[in-house]
Amino acid sequence: MASRNDLRNPEPVPPASQLAVLPFLAAVEGFLRGPDPQMELRVTLHRAMNREGQEYLQQVCGYLGPERKEDRSGSGRMFPVNFGIMGAAFERSCILRTRHYPTKDELLAALREDMKRTGDTGDISKRRLSWLAIPFLGPEEQPVLVLFADTFEFDFFANHERTRAVVNMCWGFCRLIDALEEDPFPNLRNFAFQAGKKVKGVDTVYPTIQEEVREFPVPRFQRLRSFNYEASVS
Amino acid sequence: MTKRLKSEDDPLKRASSVETKFRIHKGVYLIGSLERGVTVYGQQVRAHNLVWALWELDKKEAKEVVDVAVVGGGIAGLTAAACTLGLFPNAKVAVFERSWDLCPLQQGCDSRWLHPRIYGWPEPGSRAPSASLPVLNWQEGRASDVADQILRRFAKYSEPHRAKGNLRLYLGVDHLRISAEKKDIEWIGRVGIPDGHFFRAGDAEGQSKKFDRIVLAMGFGMEAQHPDHPTPSYWRNEEYAQPALDGMTHSYVVSGYGDGALIDLCRLTIERFRQDRILDDLFGRDIEKTEAQLLPVCKEARTGKSIFDVLVATESKLLTDALRGLRGRIRKDTQAILHLSGKGAKKNTALPDVFGNTSSFMNRLLLYLLYRCGAFAPSFEPLDKVVREHSGPPESVICRYGPDTMAHVKRAFVDAANIQTALDNLRTAQSQQMRREWEPGCFPN
Numbered sequence: 001m002a003s004r005n006d007l008r009n010p011e012p013v014p015p016a017s018q019l020a021v022l023p024f025l026a027a028v029e030g031f032l033r034g035p036d037p038q039m040e041l042r043v044t045l046h047r048a049m050n051r052e053g054q055e056y057l058q059q060v061c062g063y064l065g066p067e068r069k070e071d072r073s074g075s076g077r078m079f080p081v082n083f084g085i086m087g088a089a090f091e092r093s094c095i096l097r098t099r100h101y102p103t104k105d106e107l108l109a110a111l112r113e114d115m116k117r118t119g120d121t122g123d124i125s126k127r128r129l130s131w132l133a134i135p136f137l138g139p140e141e142q143p144v145l146v147l148f149a150d151t152f153e154f155d156f157f158a159n160h161e162r163t164r165a166v167v168n169m170c171w172g173f174c175r176l177i178d179a180l181e182e183d184p185f186p187n188l189r190n191f192a193f194q195a196g197k198k199v200k201g202v203d204t205v206y207p208t209i210q211e212e213v214r215e216f217p218v219p220r221f222q223r224l225r226s227f228n229y230e231a232s233v234s
Numbered sequence: 235m236t237k238r239l240k241s242e243d244d245p246l247k248r249a250s251s252v253e254t255k256f257r258i259h260k261g262v263y264l265i266g267s268l269e270r271g272v273t274v275y276g277q278q279v280r281a282h283n284l285v286w287a288l289w290e291l292d293k294k295e296a297k298e299v300v301d302v303a304v305v306g307g308g309i310a311g312l313t314a315a316a317c318t319l320g321l322f323p324n325a326k327v328a329v330f331e332r333s334w335d336l337c338p339l340q341q342g343c344d345s346r347w348l349h350p351r352i353y354g355w356p357e358p359g360s361r362a363p364s365a366s367l368p369v370l371n372w373q374e375g376r377a378s379d380v381a382d383q384i385l386r387r388f389a390k391y392s393e394p395h396r397a398k399g400n401l402r403l404y405l406g407v408d409h410l411r412i413s414a415e416k417k418d419i420e421w422i423g424r425v426g427i428p429d430g431h432f433f434r435a436g437d438a439e440g441q442s443k444k445f446d447r448i449v450l451a452m453g454f455g456m457e458a459q460h461p462d463h464p465t466p467s468y469w470r471n472e473e474y475a476q477p478a479l480d481g482m483t484h485s486y487v488v489s490g491y492g493d494g495a496l497i498d499l500c501r502l503t504i505e506r507f508r509q510d511r512i513l514d515d516l517f518g519r520d521i522e523k524t525e526a527q528l529l530p531v532c533k534e535a536r537t538g539k540s541i542f543d544v545l546v547a548t549e550s551k552l553l554t555d556a557l558r559g560l561r562g563r564i565r566k567d568t569q570a571i572l573h574l575s576g577k578g579a580k581k582n583t584a585l586p587d588v589f590g591n592t593s594s595f596m597n598r599l600l601l602y603l604l605y606r607c608g609a610f611a612p613s614f615e616p617l618d619k620v621v622r623e624h625s626g627p628p629e630s631v632i633c634r635y636g637p638d639t640m641a642h643v644k645r646a647f648v649d650a651a652n653i654q655t656a657l658d659n660l661r662t663a664q665s666q667q668m669r670r671e672w673e674p675g676c677f678p679n
Binding site for chain 1: 361373510
């Protein structure tokens, strides 16, 4: 019988697109990690991409994390636009993070309930404890990218100043990319996607432990409508 | 937590529909040979679609497929083989190539350009330089560069399968006879031996074997030759785009109006013509706006109607800058006659007759612009008469008529009569579209 796989193999992301985000993500990861080289932390970006008129979220590059500085295995994976916390950030055009709990046990109790509600049958002991998703909006309010980060550290993104700093870094990234849209490098161009019909699965964001963050303005591109940088001869 | 991406429609139904579009006999499939508008990218998409569809259907039927033959070691054949190896871990794949090397058309071809989707222009995304394919992906470049990318990726992709003995390659296959009824192939060829990123021909071997599945990725055969004016294949290197060094003006006759002929016309008439840059050269920073406005014209073009009158009507709104730019780049060292009378029963008598869907929209637009620049003289006379009056050397007559694909496919079969109806139906239906039908994420890579 033909083998079954989980349909989570990557579809290609142009190397130029990956390279355009990796230094930024390395900076975010470095900031979040601080001096702790052993901390379990992952950071990546997803983009809205159109494939034959259908819109998905696609992981732009591998995770920036502790074991390997850049693990390419995740690059190119495609997800429904409402997948997990990043999908919620995409659909609501809003920053989401794991809310503050007084103790780790209280968080785990809430997480257990959330896993039941979302049909997540995974092992809770292997679940990370803090998540963050930050959408980057385009000029017509459409989500273009979503930054995703998670860690085993408890109460990590509930820290307001930490999250604010990451949001500010995202704003800096938006300004840079907008400037490059205005005055691009030779032979490096953004071949924009059109908006497509959004492909949805079951909502899998944990409903209780994740909260919307409305205090910070959502990062926004003035010019960039979609993210698909490629090296080109013209 | 659901992890599976699901399109709104049922993948099984889609797979079933895809499978029928390729089937010419039970277990025997043909990729693209009888389709119009064929490109390297399109053939690869078809290969992905077919192999995915077979995989979906086999899963449902819990069917074990072991022996798979892929006839053709060009880009489509290698893609079909790699996709099969990826999705069917127990399959033993045999690839048969008539030439002495894989991707023989494109290897060493430095004067032709390959771009994944430019012939879909002005469709959104058509200028993106990457094919974005999960298996044997590539990026625009000279045909020789693209062949190199494909061959290196094929070697890497197939390496673990070769190590398990799941891939056999035959080169220099000068005898190959397929029985569609028996799903049997008899062949004589050289065993392909891995050599770094490539394969070389080893010892000769003759054999006959029954396969569970036969995938024909035979391409289109060699182009039909005019008996009096033989022309090297489109994929052979030539000098048409290079300025004359003797200071003289040279005249050429280009016969035909498919994409091959029109590209040669552009190379002969436009200074510094580069297929990869011409759209940016002509439309500059306005290209996206131009694309949006040309899209309805392109859609009309797909109906098969001549778009000549539509282009005339569009000129003042969209094409004036492009025309101005192109006028300044018409070559002074060449004169071109474009012979357009057509072959067979259909005889063309006027320029609008060749603006139907016998070429890509981009090339028809370039043809229109060149015509408005006075870059060539159209001729509808018999070719012999045109050539007599032209009186140039034999190599200045370029005939681009395309191959006889039906004969090419049938030649491989001992029982061609068994597949004739299916081939006729495929050619009429033109239904092997270049749309990516496979479920995203299904191909291991």
